[in-house]
Amino acid sequence: MTHIAEPLQRQLDQTPEQRAARLQTLCGPFVHLPGEPLYDAGRRPWNVAVDQRPAAVAEPHTIEQIRTLVRAAAEVGLRVTAQSTGHGAGILAGHRLDDVVLLRTGGLRGVHVDPVNQVARVEAGAPWEDVVRAAVPHGLTALHGSAPDVGVVGYALGGGLSWFARKHGLAANSVVGVELVGADGDVVRADTATNPELFWALRGGGGNFGIVTTIEIRLFPIADAYAGMMIWDVERAPDVLRVFAAWSPKAPEEVTTSCRIMRFPPIPELPDFLRGRSLVILDGAALLPDSVAAEVLAPFRALEPEMDTFARIPAEALTRMHMDPEQPTPGCGAGIVLDRLDEGTVAAFLSEVGPGAETAIFMAELRQLGGALGRPAPGAGALAQIAGSHIAFFVSIAPTPELAALGHASAERVVQALEPWRAERLFLNFAERPVEPSEGFGPDAWERLCAVKREVDPEGFFLGNHAIDSDA
Ligand SMILES: Cc1cc2nc3c(=O)[nH]c(=O)nc-3n(C[C@H](O)[C@H](O)[C@H](O)COP(=O)(O)OP(=O)(O)OC[C@H]3O[C@@H](n4cnc5c(N)ncnc54)[C@H](O)[C@@H]3O)c2cc1C
Numbered sequence: 001m002t003h004i005a006e007p008l009q010r011q012l013d014q015t016p017e018q019r020a021a022r023l024q025t026l027c028g029p030f031v032h033l034p035g036e037p038l039y040d041a042g043r044r045p046w047n048v049a050v051d052q053r054p055a056a057v058a059e060p061h062t063i064e065q066i067r068t069l070v071r072a073a074a075e076v077g078l079r080v081t082a083q084s085t086g087h088g089a090g091i092l093a094g095h096r097l098d099d100v101v102l103l104r105t106g107g108l109r110g111v112h113v114d115p116v117n118q119v120a121r122v123e124a125g126a127p128w129e130d131v132v133r134a135a136v137p138h139g140l141t142a143l144h145g146s147a148p149d150v151g152v153v154g155y156a157l158g159g160g161l162s163w164f165a166r167k168h169g170l171a172a173n174s175v176v177g178v179e180l181v182g183a184d185g186d187v188v189r190a191d192t193a194t195n196p197e198l199f200w201a202l203r204g205g206g207g208n209f210g211i212v213t214t215i216e217i218r219l220f221p222i223a224d225a226y227a228g229m230m231i232w233d234v235e236r237a238p239d240v241l242r243v244f245a246a247w248s249p250k251a252p253e254e255v256t257t258s259c260r261i262m263r264f265p266p267i268p269e270l271p272d273f274l275r276g277r278s279l280v281i282l283d284g285a286a287l288l289p290d291s292v293a294a295e296v297l298a299p300f301r302a303l304e305p306e307m308d309t310f311a312r313i314p315a316e317a318l319t320r321m322h323m324d325p326e327q328p329t330p331g332c333g334a335g336i337v338l339d340r341l342d343e344g345t346v347a348a349f350l351s352e353v354g355p356g357a358e359t360a361i362f363m364a365e366l367r368q369l370g371g372a373l374g375r376p377a378p379g380a381g382a383l384a385q386i387a388g389s390h391i392a393f394f395v396s397i398a399p400t401p402e403l404a405a406l407g408h409a410s411a412e413r414v415v416q417a418l419e420p421w422r423a424e425r426l427f428l429n430f431a432e433r434p435v436e437p438s439e440g441f442g443p444d445a446w447e448r449l450c451a452v453k454r455e456v457d458p459e460g461f462f463l464g465n466h467a468i469d470s471d472a
Contacts, residue, residue, distance in 0.1 A: 016099045019076040020056040023101065026072035030065055031101075032057045042104055045086020046149070049330035049398040050093045054081075054102035061107035063187065063213045070211060071185035073101050074461060081463040082211045084125045084151030088158070090332060092465040094434025100463055103211060105153070113138060118219040119176055122152045124212055131217070132319055140219040141315040143171035146258075147324035153215050157206050158429040158466070159383045161391070163285035163318050164222065166253040166371030170386070172203040173377040174218040180210035183461045187213065192379065201452035203381020204441075206428065208449075208464035209456050226293035227318055228309035229283035230300055231273070237261055237280040237354050238346070243299050244282065244366070245341040248389065253371025255296055257284030258322070260365035261353050265397075273307060274323075278355075283321055284368070332404050333361075333395040334411035335430030337388035337423040341366065345421045349392070352414040360406040361414065365393040367430075382445050388423035393430050408433075428466045437466035 014022075017034070024031040032039035033056055042057035055078055058069045073080050077099075081092065084105045105125035112121045113131075115138035120131050129148035135141050143162040145155055160171025168174070177191040178199065188210065190199035201209055232240055244259040251257070259282045266276030282300055286293035290312055294301075297310060313321075338345060351357065353364035369388050376384040394414055396407025411433075415422075428440040438446045450472045453460075460470035 014077070016055045016078065019078050019099070020101075022076045023056055023072050023078060026075065027058065027065070027068055030059050030061070031069070032059070043102060044328070045083065045089035046328050047086055047089045047331055048328045049332055049404055050086070050089040052089060052092065052097055052102060054097040054100050056101045058101050058103045059107055060103070060105075063108070063181070066103070066181050066211050066213060067185045067187070069101065069103060070181050070183070074183065074185070079461050079463050080211065081465070082124070082153075082207050084154055085127060085149060087147070087150050088154050088429075088465050090432055091434055095463060095467060105151075108213065113140070113219065115140065118221070119216050120219055121214055121216050123214055124153050126152050128152055128155070129319055132316055135219050136223075136314070136316045138219075139221055139223045141222045141318075142217055142219055143168055143174050144319060145171075146322035147326070148319040149326050152217070153212050154207070155429065156215060156217065157202060157204070157212070159204055159386070159427060161367065161373075161427070161429065163225070163227065163256050163321075164220065164287065165373050166256040166368065167287055168220060169372040169377045170204075170383060171217070172383050173380045175203050175215060175381070176218055177216035178202050178212055179214040180212045182210045183457050183459065197452055198456060200381050201449050204383025205381075205449045205452070205468065206437075206464040206466045208453055208462055208468040210462055222287065222315050224312055224314050225285040225287055225318065226290055226310060227283075227285035227313050227321060228311055229281055229307070229321065230305035230310065231279050231281045231307045232303065232305050234261055234263075234278035234280055234355050236303065238350055239303055240280045240282065240300070241346045241350065241366075242343070243303060245343070245346050247299050248341060248368050249370065251296060251368070252288070254287040255284060255293070256368055256371075257282060258365055258367045260363055262363050263361070285318055285321075330397060330399045330404075331395050332398045332407045332411070333393065333432040334415050335391055335393040335427065335432050336415055336418065337369070337386060337425060337427055338366075338390045338392050338418065338421045339387070339423040340389045340421055342421075345418065348417040348421070349414070352410075352417050353394075359414070360396045360403065360410040361394050362397050363393075363395045364414065365391075367391040367393065382441060382449055384445075386427050387425065391427055391430050392418055393432070395432070431466070435466070437468060440466065
């Protein structure tokens with residue numbers, strides 16, 4: 001054994017608990033160990049159905065602390081995974097974390113907007129709401145998703161499907177630069193000119209290549225949109241979904257919508273129009289003049305929704321239009337891509353989640369794809385496009401393991417029912433549960449991602465939630 005391998009062997013002979021204790025000694029009080037109150041607070045993700053129990057939790061407030069943490073974890077023989085909000089924790093739950101440090105990035109939330117170049121520099125822990133709020137005074141916005149509190153980095157590294165997606169493509173391909181701490185603890189930059197292969201991999205390949213400290217994203221001169229929602233009682237779901245299926249492929253790419261069935265519990269926190277009701281809801285945004293957008297949406301208005309809020313609204317209001325829960329929520333689910341939405345797909349969907357169906361699913365959603373999403377973006381990263389017509393996405397509320405089991409079973413049933421219309425690949429941001437990550441990519445892109453992983457992280461030190469193995 002060489003003199004390098006000996007200390008390494010000594011570390012590996014230690015238990016993960018001993019290694020974590022040494023990590024805390026090396027890093028200081030921003031590392032929390034099991035049994036400490038800050039450990040329990042720090043390991044709690046947004047998706048509180050997930051009980052993540054890492055070897056240690058780290059809550060750094062500076063990039064220097066991230067570098068210290070990475071170096072120390074390597075020295076003591078622990079791996080590292082980054083998490084900002086924990087919206088994607090259901091996927092990470094597929095991995096054992098007993099030799100992994102969970103690095104929570106919420107202490108780094110800076111956002112700087114450069115209005116001239118229309119770029120935002122965003123620190124690792126910032127949620128979308130912070131970026132939109134900083135961009136809006138300049139008449140700009142970003143390709144954010146449906147919830148204000150989803151993390152920019154996790155969302156963008158995984159693809160990022162926004163209300164402008166059919167016009168402007170995936171958010172991953174609006175990333176113009178990334179800075180990350182690599183396995184040696186040094187900060188590396190990746191953009192088209194510097195480390196271009198790593199830059200390619202980061203845009204779709206997730207958190208497998210290092211701890212992202214800063215991401216730079218393109219902003220778009222969108223000050224407002226014709227946007228909102230229409231709702232009907234769930235009994236109208238067959239009519240609404242048939243119109244949605246016929247309308248979707250013909251809609252202009254300036255329009256991106258979602259159509260979903262939701263079953264709201266009778267709880268006092270909900271407004272009257274939702275409490276205890278089952279509804280079918282169309283929502284989305286059109287980057288079109290009001291009169292043109294109204295014409296495009298006319299087939300839905302002809303179905304006489306009981307509520308119709310579509311109107312010109314400021315870009316900032318789009319972060320809350322979808323009514324995603326902002327408080328930590330226990331959930332489980334599944335998401336697949338459909339290659340078409342026709343009469344058969346609608347019938348299969350309705351038989352599982354439509355009026356009268358026995359299901360534990362709280363939200364059964366169809367998000368519209370096509371337009372720019374269906375074409376490879378120029379100069380794209382690992383996820384260049386999503387081939388398919390819609391994403392089918394199912395979420396159940398899972399406050400107990402028993403309800404989670406029912407939710408999983410309902411999701412499994414509806415995914416099975418939709419199998420004949422299932423597209424070849426997954427969209428990993430909407431997978432919602434542990435899946436085989438290679439299913440998110442074509443064979444060439446997957447091989448290239450594995451090659452980048454072997455190059456930048458040969459020891460498999462960084463664990464992404466959709467993990468790429470360094471020996472794959
Ligand atoms: C309510 C809700 C609404 C959503 N809406 C949309 C939507 O409209 N469009 C869409 O595309 N997706 C949407 N998603 C999916 C969401 O984009 C993914 O769950 C995404 O992974 C969340 O990112 P996060 O940083 O908030 O989550 P986290 O769980 O904190 O992070 C997810 C993963 O990203 C990686 N990661 C995060 N930070 C870093 C970092 N600093 N360095 C390296 N890797 C990192 C890690 O692998 C981590 O496990 C939604 C999810 C929920 C729960």
